[in-house]
Amino acid sequence: MTDLREPEHDIRDDDEGLSKETFENVTKAIDADDGQRLDTLLEPMHAADVADLIEQLTPVRRRAFLDLYSGEIDGDILSEIDESIRDEVVEQLPHDVLADAVREMDTDDVVDLIEDLEEPEQQVVLAALDDSDRAAVEQSLTYPEYSAGRLMQSETVTAPEHWTVGETIDFLRQEDWLPDQFYHVILVDPRRHPTGYVTLGKLLSSRRNVPLRDICEDSFRTIPAREDEGEVAYVFNKYHLISAPVVDDDDRLVGVITIDDAMSVLDEEHEEDFLRMARVSDESHVSDGPFQTARQRLPWLVINLFTASLSALVISLFEGTVERLVILAALMPIVASTGGIAGTQSLAVAVRALATRELTSANARRVIVRELFAGMLNGLGLAVLLGLAGTFILGSPGIGLVLGMAMIANQIVAAMGGVLVPLTLSRLGLDPALASGTFVTTMTDVMGFFAFLGLASWILL
């Protein structure tokens, strides 16, 4: 059911998390240079909320804040801070604070941090780590950006296949280096190939003499370290994984990815698609200044100047027609803009379906035919409305006929373009969310003006 009310999109000031009041108190404390007050205000806050606060400060206040508070920035806060301002924050941290912070972090968070830093800060971070963590981070960095290898944490909890529940529990009790969060014990053979895993729930609820092999999960999948992170998020969501072992090219265990990281990636991938469809860089942030914002948006606007010039060119072919029947100038945007909406609709469905693998080469033909018919149907429906409007409001059945016929043609172009353009881009290995919109609306604009003015020249003059 379409639910118009969406409480989760409200502006919430009474919400848990960062309240307007807290935000104002913090800015007052910053402006008053009152470090002690800042400590009192921030002490009870969750690291994620402190990070939000830092992001929402103006750049000037942010620097003042860090002067006062940088000693308290720990690994938790640092891993929560958005990439867009992270290097700015790290540069301002004293090296000992940065070193302390990264020592607390899991290796996957260190990798995430170090990726975006400049060389000198990278060296500070690496130097702060103990040898095994540094080796793990350096190992992760050998995998491509946005791959499973970058996302994984190298701390894994494993057991030989032949162990029992009791042996495993005794082993876990002895260890003092266990990761903060783990959900499975991974069974490995002597060459560290993962062969299955046992959930902690099963381990806790089974008797000590039960062999691990008997309580393994039925469904077990490993993730190649070179897999794209978007694919990882998709697999976690589809198969309801909680954690999954990551393996290298020789199928040996090199790390583990947990669902919270997969969920962040899913969130980012969606955000990226959403913004790309609207022709905005996925690096846009609310904290950006006006110059940054303008620069990020200008390229697509300039591209649109060129595509709009194509429409202008088409219209100029019919200057004589417009001169003789000037009402056409007023009516022509109707066909073009309704085509643009229909194209965007068809496109959005296709882009989502490609992302979720619901649109595959197995059913592409059926979907294309479906779009063709849906476009014809809506074209007919809109044509009837326009025919009536032309006849009874404008008093010209001829104009109604031209509007209607042009609309049918353009709705078909819109529906077909909306599915064929993203399919083509996808086959070429390009992201269909990025450029499809421009292609499709150019098609519907050009077709809208051409069909309407062309038919008008033919029928009305």
Next chain:
Amino acid sequence: MTDLREPEHDIRDDDEGLSKETFENVTKAIDADDGQRLDTLLEPMHAADVADLIEQLTPVRRRAFLDLYSGEIDGDILSEIDESIRDEVVEQLPHDVLADAVREMDTDDVVDLIEDLEEPEQQVVLAALDDSDRAAVEQSLTYPEYSAGRLMQSETVTAPEHWTVGETIDFLRQEDWLPDQFYHVILVDPRRHPTGYVTLGKLLSSRRNVPLRDICEDSFRTIPAREDEGEVAYVFNKYHLISAPVVDDDDRLVGVITIDDAMSVLDEEHEEDFLRMARVSDESHVSDGPFQTARQRLPWLVINLFTASLSALVISLFEGTVERLVILAALMPIVASTGGIAGTQSLAVAVRALATRELTSANARRVIVRELFAGMLNGLGLAVLLGLAGTFILGSPGIGLVLGMAMIANQIVAAMGGVLVPLTLSRLGLDPALASGTFVTTMTDVMGFFAFLGLASWILL
């Protein structure tokens, strides 16, 4: 970095999951009425892939498939089938198969299933459950749709606050009703108020005599059963929760939500926003037929006919101007369409920022001012290009001037509309993703034509 290549959006036939080959073999088996071959093909497949397959079949083949295979449909497959075709599938299942399937399911999956069913099928499902599960499902259904109470599973693993690790493990070993997946033991007081939780990892790695209180997680949050599910997904993602206790109005524990369900909700909410921004119902599916597709899209197209008529009205005010200088008709869509793009850019950033709480009343003014300046900057940039084009390509500095001035005005309207419209809708408690696009593009169209033709009348004639 903007990464043009997005392998995860490719059409993958060699992927794990449902391959084109399997799909074709299955359709052949269906067409040959070969139930045994179907069993062989589907036996090794994951429930999620079987569900995908069922969704991708044409309606006619789907019925034939269910005639052959319905005996094998179990709870796992049933919970994976998309809502859009789920009632169709359930109606075709023999009642005993349906009853067996639901008995295997967790209560949250049963709730998810039963919500969409017709009364007679609901009764079959409820009758199949044992008493405690039925009570749990009925309890869940008393909470509003899309609330935490609908999302939670009622099976919880709890321990009194005063227990030790050893007592807890002994208790877990005795129990035979433990949920399939659980990640925490929730501590409750004698009145079933949750007071903290212990991860299974901590439980396994601590000695038997350690009190649970000493190994509780620092950060603990409960979720009210009436909370909106979108809010739940947001909180899980922000605070990296793995599972969270759900409480009723008296703060008593009634269930638990796990991150895999929160991840599905996050995915759905993003999909909904993505489709709504493109003016498509979030009930659109690749499996829909042409009539369904056309009907879902027509309403926004009809609305667009009306808003486009507004533009037509504005243009018709300047018929005299266009008649005297017909090139204006060709040029006028440039200003309007570039404004539309800019408005959509500004809007998309604002809608995302509202959804992620990055845009709040604390920083709304700063963002509005930012947009105003960014709009002016891009307006100026585009105006320079248009001025040059007018002078050197069209040979008319006057037309260049008019184009440029109109562009500046419309870029400002676009940038401001893109942020003010969603902020206003959000304050009214409406979903900004749903209707903002129509408001904003109507504003930029009307302003684009009005400013361009108005300035042209004033300056050029």
